[in-house]
Amino acid sequence: MVGYFYAMQPHRVVALVTGPQASFELGCAAAVFRADRYRFSVCTERPGAIRTTEGFTMLVRSGLRALDRADTIVVPGWLPIGSEPSPAVVRALVRAHRRGARLVSICSGAAALAATGLLDGRRATTHWRYADELQRRYPAVLVDPDVLYIDHGDIATSAGSGTGIDLCLQLVRNDHGAAYAAQVARGMVMPPHREGGQVQYKIEEAQPTESLGTLLDWATRHLAEPITLDDLAARINVSPRTLARRFAEQLGQAPGQWLLAQRIAKCRALLEETDLPVETIAVRVGLSSATNLRRRFHAALRTTPSAYRRAFRAQKSSESSRSM
Numbered sequence: 001m002v003g004y005f006y007a008m009q010p011h012r013v014v015a016l017v018t019g020p021q022a023s024f025e026l027g028c029a030a031a032v033f034r035a036d037r038y039r040f041s042v043c044t045e046r047p048g049a050i051r052t053t054e055g056f057t058m059l060v061r062s063g064l065r066a067l068d069r070a071d072t073i074v075v076p077g078w079l080p081i082g083s084e085p086s087p088a089v090v091r092a093l094v095r096a097h098r099r100g101a102r103l104v105s106i107c108s109g110a111a112a113l114a115a116t117g118l119l120d121g122r123r124a125t126t127h128w129r130y131a132d133e134l135q136r137r138y139p140a141v142l143v144d145p146d147v148l149y150i151d152h153g154d155i156a157t158s159a160g161s162g163t164g165i166d167l168c169l170q171l172v173r174n175d176h177g178a179a180y181a182a183q184v185a186r187g188m189v190m191p192p193h194r195e196g197g198q199v200q201y202k203i204e205e206a207q208p209t210e211s212l213g214t215l216l217d218w219a220t221r222h223l224a225e226p227i228t229l230d231d232l233a234a235r236i237n238v239s240p241r242t243l244a245r246r247f248a249e250q251l252g253q254a255p256g257q258w259l260l261a262q263r264i265a266k267c268r269a270l271l272e273e274t275d276l277p278v279e280t281i282a283v284r285v286g287l288s289s290a291t292n293l294r295r296r297f298h299a300a301l302r303t304t305p306s307a308y309r310r311a312f313r314a315q316k317s318s319e320s321s322r323s324m
Contacts, residue, residue: 010039011175014070016089016112017044017060018078023052025076025106028164033074035184037176041066045089053079064092072102072171075109076164081130082137085115094118103155104171106164110157114138119157123150127160147252177312178268212236212250216258223263223286229255263287264300271309278305 013033015026026042033040043066044050049057067073073096078085085093093116097103105113110126111134113119120140125131131145144150149158149167151174158167165188173181215236219227232255233243247255263285270281282293297305 010037011071012069013038013040013072013074014062014066015040015042015074015076016064016067016093017042017050017076018085019051020053020079021050021058022077022079022107022161023054023056023058024161025109025164028106028162029074029076029104029168031188032165032168032172032184033072035172035180035187037180043067045086064088067092067096067101070096070101072104074104074106074168075112076106077108078105078110078112079108081108081111081133083111085112090116097154102153102171104167105157106167107158107160110134111137113155113157114141118155122152122155124155124157125150125159126157129160177272178265179272182265182269212246219259220262223259223266224284225286227259227286260296261300264297267293267297267305268301268308271305272312281305 013029015029017026030040041062042060043062043064044060045064047061047063048059050060051057073093089112093103093113097116097118103113103118105124105126107127108130110119110124111130114124114134114137117140119138121142123142123144124134125144125147126134128145131143134141135143145159147159148163149156149170151167151170153174156167156171158164169181169185172184215232218235219232229240229243233240236243238246244254247253247258251258253261266285267281267287270276270284274281276284277290278293279290282288282290285293287293287296294304297303297308301308303311
């Protein structure tokens with residue numbers, strides 16, 4: 001269970017920016033990590049005015065030394081994708097990683113992390129438009145252009161733009177649990193959890209198709225009920241085969257896989273927020289029995305529901321004692 005929840009209060013997140021900076025990617029990190037359990041700031045190699053891809057400039061006062069105090073470092077884009085980070089930036093990132101800071105990239109920011117050598121031999125992702133260039137420049141990195149994000153714990157990378165929100169919420173989930181991450185997501189009017197393995201949306205490959213959003217909302221509200229593939233298909237008047245194809249196109253997984261992931265996520269939240277016995281939770285999330293819940297939970301998280309609850313409670317107790 002070590003690693004599920006960070007013991008830092010507040011957790012210091014520093015975004016490393018460079019011009020031209022994509023303001024949307026920076027905004028993704030800022031929006032998630034403005035939550036009360038984090039302290040968010042921005043730094044750059046040469047403090048001063050930083051121009052953005054949207055045409056305005058922003059004033060950044062902190063230099064690279066800010067990275068020495070960060071618990072998490074976010075690189076929210078690195079443009080142009082072919083530009084090499086300076087030796088000073090590389091040294092700062094490597095130094096931070098060695099002392100235990102978590103390194104995170106959004107979109108083209110994977111190029112900056114790849115330049116450190118810390119991604120060599122590891123899977124990483126970026127915007128699908130940049131994947132071939134990233135692979136060409138850093139052949140030792142295992143570039144996967146077909147996923148939303150990849151989280152190794154110490155280093156995490158995400159695909160284009162808005163997937164940065166998905167990755168940042170995943171990090172909040174790791175730090176403070178599923179219930180708190182869902183609370184942050186609700187405040188942003190965002191879905192609480194998209195699996196990293198979902199496929200990226202590629203414009204030139206997209207086919208006009210009806211969004212599954214309404215169906216997913218309905219299923220999330222009815223997890224306690226037995227829901228079959230036929231039930232889901234009937235709600236939007238398509239065949240089970242058509243529904244499975246839409247899930248593969250839009251979510252990168254089968255309906256059953258998605259449904260199980262939602263049940264596990266709700267189970268985590270109930271373990272964190274309530275004292276309900278496992279048997280009751282199993283019924284509430286639609287997993288029918290405590291035995292089935294334990295089996296599914298262990299397969300997903302490599303721990304038991306009881307151990308997960310104990311680890312979360314111990315973490316919360318530790319945070320409370322430090323804040324007193």
